[in-house]
Amino acid sequence: MIVAEQKPIGEILKKLPEVEKLLVLGCDTCVTVCLAGGEKEVKVMCSAIRMADKKIGEVTGFSIERQCDREFFKEIEAVVKESDAILSLACGAGVQMLSDYFEGKLVIPGLNTHFIGSNEGAGYWLERCLGCGDCMLDITGGICPKTRCSKGLMNGPCGGSENGMCEIDPLNTECGWYLIYERLKKLNMLQNMMTNQPPRDWSRAHDGGPRKLLREDIQP
């Protein structure tokens, strides 16, 4: 899922325009799971804005299934029409989709979007994928070197790996390539460590503007 966190409340309050009607819009998917922008966070945000000394007439809270999918915007057309600005508690994709759909309506981002990651435990999320467009997890035993190795090395580990930890932060950051080595050992696939991986194919990664994915069989 997409992992995000709320911007500091002081920064949000500073960004908010002094409007008559403000809509705080949550997203019920990724950012609900990472406790940044779901229904509960919308309620807390609305209360905070109402109590803060802001010149905003009316604050309304609402949350939809997904902000990155236009099909869910229909249900809020009326409430958006009534509002002068929207504070979106979705990830960057959601904020942009919202701004596209309701062109002419000011949309303010309430979150900082961080990464594609996993839920590791209560209140703990870990980055797992950079969206490189060229997945190699079959070779590395299901652990991504591009993400988990601090240097994104395609062939590792480097000389900075010690006792399973990475030299950039030996107390808190595991060496991605150490994890890969241990996993491959369990899988009886250590020979993969001996295969030289070619440099990354950057044409599939973030290159030349936003990447697009089109499926002809699904197109109208």
Next chain:
Amino acid sequence: MEESLLIIYCSEGGRKALQKMSSEGFRLPSGVCTFELPCTGRINDVMLMETLQNGVRGIFVAGCREENCKYLDGNKRALRRIKRIKKLLSDAGIEGKHIEMQTFGPDEGKRLYSAINDFAGKVGVS
């Protein structure tokens, strides 16, 4: 409502301390409402923020002593949530709204009484 103070207490240590307090003849200041929860761990951000927004000036939470929570660590969780909400209120520059949590043993009626009175004084409810 504007002058009010809400005491949220758990049905274990908090309640017993309140009972002890009244059995010893100490009375709650006027303008104070009480609300019982099975455990202070039931407290959440929405509950606290909406209560304050609806006009309550201060919320005082009375839970069990740290090592005595019937539900293991509900009181510690509540302490952490309250710390976060206090920071939110101060970062947002929201003035005149207060939250505090303290933990009590069942026999600490007098200490609960003075804690509530100190808090009421700070919040401006007497």
